[in-house]
Amino acid sequence: MDIDAFVAAHQGAWWRLQQLTERARKITQISPDELDEMVNLYQHTGANLANARIEYAADSTLVNRLTLLVADAHGVLYGQRDVEVRRSVVQFATVTFPAAIYSLRRFILAAALLTFVPWAVFQIWLSISPEAFDLAAPDGAGQQYIEQDFEEYYSNQPSQNFATQVFLNNIRVGFLAFAAGILLCVVTAAILAWNGANVGMAGGLFTHAGQADKFWGLILPHGMLELSAVVVAGAAGLRIGWAIIDPGDRPRFNALTEEARRAGSVLVGLVVAFLLAGLVEGFVTGKPWPTSVRVGIGVLVFALFWGWTIVYAVRARRSGNESYTPDAALL
Numbered sequence: 635m636d637i638d639a640f641v642a643a644h645q646g647a648w649w650r651l652q653q654l655t656e657r658a659r660k661i662t663q664i665s666p667d668e669l670d671e672m673v674n675l676y677q678h679t680g681a682n683l684a685n686a687r688i689e690y691a692a693d694s695t696l697v698n699r700l701t702l703l704v705a706d707a708h709g710v711l712y713g714q715r716d717v718e719v720r721r722s723v724v725q726f727a728t729v730t731f732p733a734a735i736y737s738l739r740r741f742i743l744a745a746a747l748l749t750f751v752p753w754a755v756f757q758i759w760l761s762i763s764p765e766a767f768d769l770a771a772p773d774g775a776g777q778q779y780i781e782q783d784f785e786e787y788y789s790n791q792p793s794q795n796f797a798t799q800v801f802l803n804n805i806r807v808g809f810l811a812f813a814a815g816i817l818l819c820v821v822t823a824a825i826l827a828w829n830g831a832n833v834g835m836a837g838g839l840f841t842h843a844g845q846a847d848k849f850w851g852l853i854l855p856h857g858m859l860e861l862s863a864v865v866v867a868g869a870a871g872l873r874i875g876w877a878i879i880d881p882g883d884r885p886r887f888n889a890l891t892e893e894a895r896r897a898g899s900v901l902v903g904l905v906v907a908f909l910l911a912g913l914v915e916g917f918v919t920g921k922p923w924p925t926s927v928r929v930g931i932g933v934l935v936f937a938l939f940w941g942w943t944i945v946y947a948v949r950a951r952r953s954g955n956e957s958y959t960p961d962a963a964l965l
Contacts, residue, residue, distance in 0.1 A: 637690050644682050648700070651675040651707055658710045669711075676707045731903035732947035734896065741869035741876070748826040749865050753834035760838025767842045770835055780843050784836065785852060788920030797916025804860060804908040808867035812901055815871025816890070818879060822871035829864060833857075851925035855932035856915035859939060863907035870897035903943075910935050 654672040658664045664672070683700040690696055735742075760766045771779060791799070807829070814821035833853065840849035874894045881889035918931050 647675055647678055651679050655707045655710050680704050728946045732943050733950050734900045735943055736947040738869045741872045745826055745865045745869040748823050749830035752827045753830035756831050756834030757837040761841035776839050793916045797912045800915045801912030811868040812871040815875035819872050819875030822868050826868045855919045855928045856911045858932050858936040859907055860911035863904045870900045873897045907939055
């Protein structure tokens with residue numbers, strides 16, 4: 635194909651790509667259909683440029699024209715994608731996740747009771763009953779646990795390694811509490827109760843030995859955010875389990891898939907919570923700093939994460955915009 639025929643065959647596509655590039659540059663965002671068209675034309679023109687550099691290298695005007703056209707489209711196109719990514723992240727952080735948390739509020743209450751009631755029962759029981767204390771920690775094992783093992787757990791590894799280990803473990807526990815909801819809520823409820831009971835047993839041992847302040851100083855810095863995130867993950871699991879038990883007027887399979895999709899978006903936001911909790915546990919909890927400093931950092935991180943979520947959940951609820959309702963935001 636001679637150069638005139640080559641230009642004639644592709645001139646329309648080049649002109650349209652230039653038009654879309656200029657339009658996107660002026661209005662910042664173009665429609666999804668126009669964006670798809672622009673991507674196709676960008677790929678087509680890129681292939682034309684590669685061909686022109688081989689077949690028509692002597693015509694520097696053509697090569698330069700196509701080079702500039704492809705470069706301009708590339709800059710605008712990838713700028714559009716960056717804008718879309720940023721917009722999606724902001725939308726998730728300010729609408730989707732807070733709305734999902736709001737829609738789970740009743741299940742969060744149930745999950746919190748399943749966690750903290752066993753915690754309170756075991757902590758009170760072990761703190762006041764010598765028989766329970768001896769049963770939980772026979773043959774002096776409790777003293778070793780209180781004086782050394784519990785505290786060393788937070789400081790016997792390099793901080794970055796421990797933080798990574800904790801983060802991955804929290805993700806595993808959170809996902810398990812969520813996914814187990816499909817078993818009619820029973821396993822999720824058991825996981826939450828077991829998790830609360832374990833913490834309560836540790837607290838009871840320390841309280842019985844008169845070292846409750848040591849326990850709270852080690853558990854609160856990371857535990858406030860970590861345990862609350864596990865509770866919310868469990869609430870999401872309870873929701874999908876309840877969709878099977880009581881699907882309403884929907885077929886059970888449709889109810890399950892719909893609620894799993896909605897509740898599943900919560901896990902994405904909880905990854906951030908587990909990451910922050912892991913960082914605090916790895917870099918703050920085991921440090922030889924004053925208890926007030928370590929707990930203060932934990933309170934700050936907890937307040938920032940859930941304060942942000944609650945503020946935007948209330949704002950979304952009050953906005954009156956249909957896109958801000960929990961169900962619409964998650965569909």
